[in-house]
Amino acid sequence: MAFYSIGDVAERCGINPVTLRAWQRRYGLLKPQRSEGGHRQFDDDDLQRIEEIKRWIERGVPVGKVKALLDGDKAPEPGNWGVLQEEMMGTLRQVNPAKSRAQIAIFCQHHPVDVLIDNVFIPVRETLSLDHATARIMGSMLDGILIEQAITSLTDSRTKAGRDALLIGWGVEDRTRLWMEAWRLSHRGWRINVFAEPLELPHPEFFPGQHILVWAGKTLSDEQRQQLVHWQKQGYVITAHGAADVL
Structure with a gap:
């Protein structure tokens, strides 16, 4: 049976280790084993349980009520964010x-x-x-x-194993949202370098060999999609990040 450290689990599941510890200590949602050295060890069943916890929370169920669901009690109505x-x-x-x-x-x-x-x-x-x-x-x-x-x-993400990428805002004005998307990506295992100022055109030719993520809001316009495909055909490693353009 394979075992994973809390750092491995955090990277695989996109959950901060602090959150995993809170789920264990405060809410009793997790019961990882311990190594001889006292370190937490998670197995595949734990990973599945974490994904189930995430699904309930994403539905809006308060974290304090998730344990009852996992233990087989009747599901409550989704919580109110x-x-x-x-x-x-x-x-x-x-x-x-x-x-x-x-x-x-x-x-x-x-x-x-x-x-x-x-x-x-x-x-x-x-x-x-x-x-x-x-x-x-x-x-x-x-x-x-x-x-x-x-x-x-x-x-913090740059001290861990992960995928490196540049995040560039493309034709958007909300700089804070751009930083929030960088934050989101850092919890998905990316080591992000974010361009603080959105650009009208990302110019991938300036960054040969680097993975570029562009964020244009929820969706790309038809013109942006065509331009993205054009860059990809030219061999640039450039992809769209967003609700409608899942990595």
Whole structure:
């Protein structure tokens, strides 16, 4: 039987080791074996269980209720991500960066980053995009913290095995979303170097031999798709990242 370290599992499943430890210690969701040296050892059954946990959380089930589902109890209705959104909004209204930073760190301990980005961070940012001064101040503070979290994750990912790539925003204006996508990718086993300024045209000829990921929002336009195919036919390693262009 094959065994995996917590680092191996984190890379395979796209889950931060801190989150895996919280699932084990706080919620009793995992019961890894221990090596003679006391290190956690996960097997294939553990990996399947982790994927099942992720599926429930992605449906919006609170992490505290997942164990009952895994133990065979009746499935509850999917949870309401609005609860976490309101918690974040309440903290942001205090305009205290330290409190907001701590709250996001706690969220990240309990939920996969992918899920938080799509169900909490993006909706909260959309709410804060209202055109009045207080919302803009709160939104700017949140963006700074999210970018900071992304940079920390990118830096940490470079100390681990993974795939190297450049992430370039293509014809988009939301710089914070670009950093959030870099954060997402770093939790999928990529070691990302992100271009802070989106480009109108990525120019893959400037980066021979490097893997380029382009992010253009949710979908590529027809013109962008044609251009992407053209670059690929020329031999450039360039692919699209996004909800409709899964890697």
